Amino acid sequence: MSTTDFQTAREALGARLRELRVEAGLDGKDLAARLGWQTSKVSRLQNGQQTPTRDDLTAWATALERPDVEAELHGLLSGLGMKERNRSWRRQLAGGHRGRQEIGVKLTGSTTRIRGLETSRIPGLIQTPEYARVVLDGLAEFRGIEPTTEAAVEARMRRQDALYDPEKTFHFVLCEAALYHRPCPTDVMAEQLDRLYNLVGQARIELGIIPFGAQLRRSPAHGFWIYDRRLVIVEMISEELWLTGEDDVTLYERAWEWLSESAEYGTIARRLIGRARASLVGLT
Incomplete structure (x- = not known):
């Protein structure tokens, strides 16, 4: 660290x-x-x-x-x-998710440029409260830890204040699967997709979607986050990787560039989000 x-x-x-x-x-x-x-x-x-x-x-x-x-x-x-690079979830979440969320608040506050790739879920920085609540509840159950959900959701929402800081920029890339995988009830997913739709085109926030049929120079093996040029965080099932070495950061930046060039932005991104939103109509 x-x-x-x-x-x-x-x-x-x-x-x-x-x-x-x-x-x-x-x-x-x-x-x-x-x-x-x-x-x-x-x-x-x-x-x-x-x-x-x-x-x-x-x-x-x-x-x-x-x-x-x-x-x-x-x-x-x-x-x-x-x-060390490997940061055990068992140790980090010994008392629930709240503490790790507070670290996220501070980490985001000390960063001016954040780039994030997610393959199958919506990034925490742009989740709605209800979507975040369901995700955190599910993770607590999976890991068998104290479900400090309300406090963790509050911290996650507070972290999102950084989205409106004129000194910061954000670039999110989502695989299209993240628009369809539902860890939550249909109404919660619909609200979440509405929020994504409205984020497209906002100042200092870039939101790209990699379509299902996109040609890729490199497949997205897992999600990752790049904080300025000093830190890459990769979330695994049993641990997080915190990578600070120059070679690691450079390699992930290359992966980022290759993947983001396959993403769609603006009107096409809205169309992809809208199509996913329409697929929820009639579901219960």
């Missing part, structure tokens, strides 16, 4: 600590007194200026009488130490 992304993850952990304190109705001084710490330590941890220990996080949860969040906090801390 780069220094920037380490700090991003540490700030996400600090933000979660602050939120828990506020929910408990305590100010920093009161919490410090309960913990037997200096107030400055509470401040540093909340502001992402100091890395907590596991014992610090256990003490924080205990002082707030929230033993239910201890695993979540430990999972966020484990993420800070993941310098």
Whole structure:
């Protein structure tokens, strides 16, 4: 993990600590007194200026009488130490999806150009709340983890605020299958496709669709996300890959270029989305 992304993850952990304190109705001084710490330590941890220990996080949860969040906090801390490429979902999601979503909020906030490819589902950055809710519920059930769905959906929607930041640009490419694969009820999918249709042509947001019959220079083996030129994230079934090496980033950029050149944009993209939307008519 780069220094920037380490700090991003540490700030996400600090933000979660602050939120828990506020929910408990305590100010920093009161919490410090309960913990037997200096107030400055509470401040540093909340502001992402100091890395907590596991014992610090256990003490924080205990002082707030929230033993239910201890695993979540430990999972966020484990993420800070993941310098390796392979980042286990089991460790990252120890306390549910919320913590990983908060890291996504910070990561998106520190990036000016995001490129994303998805092969079979709608990207989180442009999901509707209901679509996101169904997807996160399903993932929690699949992984057998705590379904912190409402908090995770709230964080995912907050992350989408970045779409309206004039300093940022986004380029999404979806395989046409993502318009038809339904992890959700028909009405939820219809609303999601309506949102995609309306995103086509928006300022600073490019949305391309690779049609079923497109000729490809390289097939899309899996989805991936490129953050500026510093980080590529690949979501696998059991883990995420966080790739920061120059060779890895360059290779994924080449894959991105080859795939995005097969995508359709503008009027044709709208037509493809509209066709998928029309296919839902009459389904229950």
